[in-house]
Amino acid sequence: MNVKYYKDVEEEVVTKANSTKTTIRWLITKEDGPMHFATRRFKIKPGGKIGIHNHKEEHHIYVLEGQAEFLDDKGNKHQVRKDNTIFIPPNEKHGINNNQDTNFIFICIIPYLE
Amino acid sequence: MNVKYYKDVEEEVVTKANSTKTTIRWLITKEDGPMHFATRRFKIKPGGKIGIHNHKEEHHIYVLEGQAEFLDDKGNKHQVRKDNTIFIPPNEKHGINNNQDTNFIFICIIPYLE
Numbered sequence: 001m002n003v004k005y006y007k008d009v010e011e012e013v014v015t016k017a018n019s020t021k022t023t024i025r026w027l028i029t030k031e032d033g034p035m036h037f038a039t040r041r042f043k044i045k046p047g048g049k050i051g052i053h054n055h056k057e058e059h060h061i062y063v064l065e066g067q068a069e070f071l072d073d074k075g076n077k078h079q080v081r082k083d084n085t086i087f088i089p090p091n092e093k094h095g096i097n098n099n100q101d102t103n104f105i106f107i108c109i110i111p112y113l114e
Numbered sequence: 115m116n117v118k119y120y121k122d123v124e125e126e127v128v129t130k131a132n133s134t135k136t137t138i139r140w141l142i143t144k145e146d147g148p149m150h151f152a153t154r155r156f157k158i159k160p161g162g163k164i165g166i167h168n169h170k171e172e173h174h175i176y177v178l179e180g181q182a183e184f185l186d187d188k189g190n191k192h193q194v195r196k197d198n199t200i201f202i203p204p205n206e207k208h209g210i211n212n213n214q215d216t217n218f219i220f221i222c223i224i225p226y227l228e
Contacts, residue, residue, distance in 0.1 A: 001186040001208060002201040003194055028174045033203040036225040037151050039174045060142045060153040062221055064178070072115040080117055087116040089147040094115060107176050109223050111150040 002032050006041055014042070014050070017095070021048025030112065037111045044068065044098040044105075052095035057110045059094070061086040066104035071095040116146050120155055128156070128164070131209070135162025144226065151225045158182065158212040158219075166209035171224045173208070175200040180218035185209040 006025055014022040021044060028039040041064075044050065052071055067081040073093040080086060088094045098104040120139055128136040135158060142153040155178075158164065166185055181195040187207040194200060202208045212218040 001184060001192065001203075001206065003184070003192050004199045004201075006197050006199065027176070027199045028201045032201045033172070035172045035174070035201070035203075037174070037223065039176065039199065039223065041176075058147070058149045060149070060151070060223065062141070062153065062155075062176075070115060070117070078115065078117050083120050085118045085120065085141045085153065087118075087142045087146045087149070089115075089149075092115065107221065109151065109153065109174065 002028075004028075009041075011043075017053035018051030019049065021045035021098070022050055027107075035112070037109050040108050040110070042106050042108055043103055044096060045103055046098055046101045048098050048104075050096045052093050054091055054093040056090050057113060058090050059086070059088040060109040061088070062107045064105045064107060066098070066102045067100045068104040069097045069099050071097070116142075118142075123155075125157075131167035132165030133163065135159035135212070136164055149226070151223050154222050154224070156220050156222055157217055158210060159217055160212055160215045162212050162218075164210045166207050168205055168207040170204050171227060172204045173200070173202040174223040175202070176221045178219045178221060180212070180216045181214045182218040183211045183213050185211070 009025040025041045070078040123139040139155045184192040
């Protein structure tokens with residue numbers, strides 16, 4: 001059993017997918033032991049974004065704080081908030097805009113594929 | 115992309131592992147699409163518990179609200195709180211006691227093993 005506090009995990013700037021004002025903490029990873037997926041904590045500051053992108057890994061997202069606009073592969077927008085979950089299937093395009101004046105913070109789980 | 119609010123997912127009573135005063139919501143599951151793991155939201159009321167047990171699936175846990183005591187396979191106790199993560203490796207014994215007077219709420223991810 002390995003207990004951590006999120007602030008004790010390094011906060012890194014996200015630059016992939018044309019992201020702006022976005023950071024990530026890789027909370028639980030393969031360095032902690034045998035596992036099938038990784039758990040990360042993202043923060044997008046007001047006005048920040050993660051640009052539209054896709055990949056073969058699915059995402060499970062749980063919103064901890066704030067609100068933001070999710071963009072899907074059909075050009076639709078979904079306004080989400082604290083205690084929403086978002087499932088993004090493999091290969092599906094997705095992006096996030098923090099169009100609010102507060103931080104948008106979420107947990108995002110991604111599989112380690114073979 | 116599939117967006118849900120946690121309260122729109124059925125809350126079920128947990129009886130496995132001699133649990134008491136504990137409920138689960140299976141927030142994101144295989145019924146939502148292709149995926150390698152499931153995301154669940156647990157609530158343990160004051161005085162409730164999940165008894166010591168183990169299984170071959172690992173857990174990633176993120177604490178949303180409250181505090182509780184985690185029991186590990188060596189008989190040690192770990193007091194955890196909001197914004198702690200807990201990694202429980204495959205096959206390792208674990209249990210949880212809510213020894214506080216507020217609800218203990220957490221996200222728990224578990225793999226779908228082949």
